[in-house]
Amino acid sequence: MGTSGRRDRHLVGWLSGLCLIALPLVGCSSTADPKLRPATTITSAQTATPGAVTSTAAQPSLEPTVSPEPTVSPEATVSPEPIVDFEWRVRKVSARSLGPSWRRGCPVPVSDLRSVSVRFWGFDHAPHTGVLILNRDVVKRTRRVFATMFERKFPLRQVRPVSEFKADDDLSMAADNTSAFNCRKAVAAGPASWSRHAYGRAIDVNPVENPYLFGKRVLPPAGRKFADRSHARRGLIRRADPIHRAFLDAGYRWGGDFSNPDYQHFDR
Secondary structure, eight states, rough: OHHHHHHHHHHHHHHHHHHHHHTTTTTOOOOOGGGGGOOOOOOOHHSSSSTTTOOSOOOOOOOOOOOOOOOOOOOOOOOOOOOOOOOOOEEOOOOHHGGGGOOOOOOOOOGEEEEEEEEEETTSSSEEEEEEEEEGGHHHHHHHHHHHHTTTTOSSEEEOOGGGGGHHHHHHHHHEBBBBOOOOOSSHHHOOBOGGGGTTTTTOOOTTSSSSSEEEEEEEEEGGGOOOSSSOOOOOOOOSHHHHHHHTTTHHHHHHHSSBBBTTTTEO
C-alpha cells in the first residue's frame, strides 16, 4: 500500500471519531461511513410549515362549540272547565228524618212531603249540593225555578232543612239558609195561623240578602244593610229579575209585594 492509501485510511478514521464526538449535537456528515451514522428522529418541528406554531403541546380547538338546540315542549293543553250539570233528586221522607220540623198536629202528613237533593252555585262561585223539604205537589214546578238559578249561577249561601237548625226559623235566617218546609205559625200581624211553610209550599231564599221588613224590625237583623232594594247585588231578588220571573212563571207569589215586604219569601 502506498503513502496515499495510508493517508486516506487515516482521514476516514479521523472523521469517524469526529462523528462520534459530535453525534449528540449534530448529525454526521454525509462523508462519513453510512454504517456509523446514528438513526435520526424527525420531529414535528422539523416538518412544520415555516411560520406555523410548532409547540408539541395540545392546542385548544378553535372550532366553536355548538350547543344542542333546546327541546321545545308542546304547548300546554288547557283543559276546559268541567261541565257541571244541574241535579234534582227526589226522595220520600220519614217523621224521623224530619226531626223537630214536623210533629203530630201539623197541617200536612209526612207522606205528602219530599226531600229534594239540589245542586246550586254558592257565593264562592263553586257548585254545591243542598236539601229542600217540599210538598210533593210543588216539586215539579219548583224544579224549574232552581234550574233557572243554576243556569244563571244565582248564588245561594246554603240550602239545608230547618231541622238542622232545631226548626228555629230565626237561626235558619241568621245563617242565610235557603229553606222550605217548617211546621210553624206565620210571622204576621193578626190571629195566629199556619205559615205556608207548614205545608211545604213556601220557600225563603237568601234571607240575609232578602230580609223581611216586619214593621220596624228587620228579619234577620243582618239583613238591614240590604233593606234598600235600589241596587242590584249578588244573591238579591228584585222585581222583574230572572229569578223573580222564574218563581212567578212557576205559580208562586212574592212576599216582596206584601204590605210588610218579605223579600225572601215565595209561596203558592
